[in-house]
Amino acid sequence: MAARFTVRRLRLRELDRILEIERASFGPDAYDRKLFAEYAHKCGDLFLAAVRQGSIWGYMIVCTRGDRAEVTSVAVDPEVRGQGAASALMESALRRLRRRGIARLTLMVRVANREAQGYYRKYGFATVRRVRGYYEDGSDGWLMARGV
Numbered sequence: 227m228a229a230r231f232t233v234r235r236l237r238l239r240e241l242d243r244i245l246e247i248e249r250a251s252f253g254p255d256a257y258d259r260k261l262f263a264e265y266a267h268k269c270g271d272l273f274l275a276a277v278r279q280g281s282i283w284g285y286m287i288v289c290t291r292g293d294r295a296e297v298t299s300v301a302v303d304p305e306v307r308g309q310g311a312a313s314a315l316m317e318s319a320l321r322r323l324r325r326r327g328i329a330r331l332t333l334m335v336r337v338a339n340r341e342a343q344g345y346y347r348k349y350g351f352a353t354v355r356r357v358r359g360y361y362e363d364g365s366d367g368w369l370m371a372r373g374v
């Protein structure tokens with residue numbers, strides 16, 4: 227299924243589309259343009275877009291530090307979920323990380339976000355620990371990790 231997507235680096239002029247997906251996915255918790263521009267600057271080589279039929283269906287940002295990496299954010303347009311866009315993004319990110327010799331990939335996910343946890347488990351992430359009050363609204367998060 228993932229083969230039906232092209233995964234490539236985001237182009238800065240495409241930030242409007244990313245903001246659209248972001249707002250539809252996270253509502254009040256959505257990152258703003260300034261933050262995305264910062265990530266494009268700091269983690270731009272792993273700011274990835276999943277493209278199908280000429281449009282961006284989803285994005286993923288992975289930031290690296292030494293031989294570690296973190297999924298900073300991932301989201302797929304709610305209209306087109308369940309069709310493999312997030313899988314294509316994860317598979318491409320893992321390939322890119324392996325080429326760079328990254329050993330471990332971590333992320334934080336809201337305890338209430340079962341969909342995303344299902345996705346991460348499918349890709350072999352395991353929970354490391356519960357981080358109390360991690361989110362701004364006071365919610366807990368799971369720290370999850372896998373080898374690359």
Ligand SMILES: CC(C)(COP(=O)(O)OP(=O)(O)OC[C@H]1O[C@@H](n2cnc3c(N)ncnc32)[C@H](O)[C@@H]1OP(=O)(O)O)[C@@H](O)C(=O)NCCC(=O)NCCS
Pocket residue numbers: 251252284299300301302303306307308309310311312313314334335336339340341342344345346348
């Ligand atoms: C999580 C998310 C990125 C998945 O995107 P997607 O393109 O629908 O995912 P895929 O179609 O590639 O599915 C990948 C796997 O995710 C899991 N998954 C997807 N939707 C799910 C759901 N509703 N419930 C449980 N697991 C789900 C499944 O394991 C699925 O594999 P399968 O199709 O073999 O069963 C998407 O739901 C999303 O954007 N959510 C809002 C943003 C978000 O929560 N991001 C993560 C923040 S930590």
